[in-house]
Amino acid sequence: KAEVFKRYFVNDFFETIKDPESDFYDYPLAFSRNQINTITAIAEDDKGYLWIGTWGNGLIKFDRKDGKGYHFHSDLNNPLSLSSDRVIDIISDRNNDLWIATFGGGLNKLVTDENNGSDQSKIQPTNFLRYRSNENNKFSLSDDKTISLFEDKDGNIWVGTFYGGLNKLDTNNRLLPADKAKFKSYQENKELVNSITDNTIMAIRQDFEGYLWIGTFGGSIDRLNIKTESF
Numbered sequence: 001k002a003e004v005f006k007r008y009f010v011n012d013f014f015e016t017i018k019d020p021e022s023d024f025y026d027y028p029l030a031f032s033r034n035q036i037n038t039i040t041a042i043a044e045d046d047k048g049y050l051w052i053g054t055w056g057n058g059l060i061k062f063d064r065k066d067g068k069g070y071h072f073h074s075d076l077n078n079p080l081s082l083s084s085d086r087v088i089d090i091i092s093d094r095n096n097d098l099w100i101a102t103f104g105g106g107l108n109k110l111v112t113d114e115n116n117g118s119d120q121s122k123i124q125p126t127n128f129l130r131y132r133s134n135e136n137n138k139f140s141l142s143d144d145k146t147i148s149l150f151e152d153k154d155g156n157i158w159v160g161t162f163y164g165g166l167n168k169l170d171t172n173n174r175l176l177p178a179d180k181a182k183f184k185s186y187q188e189n190k191e192l193v194n195s196i197t198d199n200t201i202m203a204i205r206q207d208f209e210g211y212l213w214i215g216t217f218g219g220s221i222d223r224l225n226i227k228t229e230s231f
Contacts, residue, residue, distance in 0.1 A: 010037050010052060013060045013069025018085060036085070043090035045098060053087030053100065072128075074105070080127035083108055089149045099157060100128075101146035107131040107159055109178070129178045133164070139182035142167055150204035152212065152226070159183070160201025166214060166224075186229075188219075194230040196222050 011017070018036060036056025043051050052060040058073030059082060075081040084105025091099050098110040109129040134140040143164025150158045157174055159167040165187035173181040189195040198219025205213045212224040214231070222231045 008062070008067070008069075010039060010054060010057075010060055010069070013062070013071055014057055015071035015073070018057050018073070040088055041090040041101075043092050043098065045092050046096040051090050051092075051098060051100075053090050054085070055087070056085050058082050058085040059087060059090075059100065079130070082128050083130045083132070088147045091149045091151060093151045093157065094155055099149055101149050101159065103145050103147065103162070105130070106133060106141055106144040107146050107149075131169075131178050131181060131183075139184075141183050142185040142187065148201050148204050150206070150212075152206050153210070158204050158212065160204055160214070162200055165196055165199040166201050166204075186224075186231075196224075196231050 014037075036054060038055040039052055040055050041051075041053035045051060048064065050062040050064065052062055052069075054060070058071065061070040061072065063069070072082055074083060074085045082100070082102070082105070084102035086103040086105070087100055088103050089101040093099060100108040100110065102108060107130075109131070111127065111129065131141050133142060133144045141159065141161075141164070143161035145162035145164075146159050147162055148160030150160075152158065155171040155174075157169040159169065161167065165185060168184040168186070169181060170184070173183070176182075186196050188197060188199050196214065196216070196219075198216035200217035200219075201214060202217050203213075203215035207213065210226060212226055214222040214224060216222060224231050
């Protein structure tokens, strides 16, 4: 077969082109800078749609069958819209729910729409549920700048953040409403020899023995024993 690439331009699918945010964080993603159409993440859902995250203009739901894209972005007047247009990571879990890590808007969950198959479901699939950091709630997400996501073999959702270390949303809490869900946070503690080594979590993976491997920004590679909760 001929190895031919077909090109798609995300700008063609944007409902609206937003101006880059004036406050740019010094995030270790050098190529992005303030280019809002930089593609930062791609995931496939259970219906075969591609979800494409951008650095500043939200999400594109792309239908490979007809080549059409549908734009989802943050709306200050709609609390059920995407919480931030800076998308960093996307995963589809075992329940076919989509989780979106945003840089500044916390974690979003897109609940599967049961009314699928119609054109309308492509345009308005469902609501975005927001999981945000709250300094008055020790069980909330530790940092709204979320940068990495992973689902382990037991169905727990792991969230890596920019300043707040690693968060775990277990199988029971992931089914609760966003404002009721409790996260467990793992953060750097120099007084402990078995704590995580850095609070910026770039990558999360699990090996065949069940250990979680954590790639940090400038710290090291940490191996987490989930049962003993030691790194």
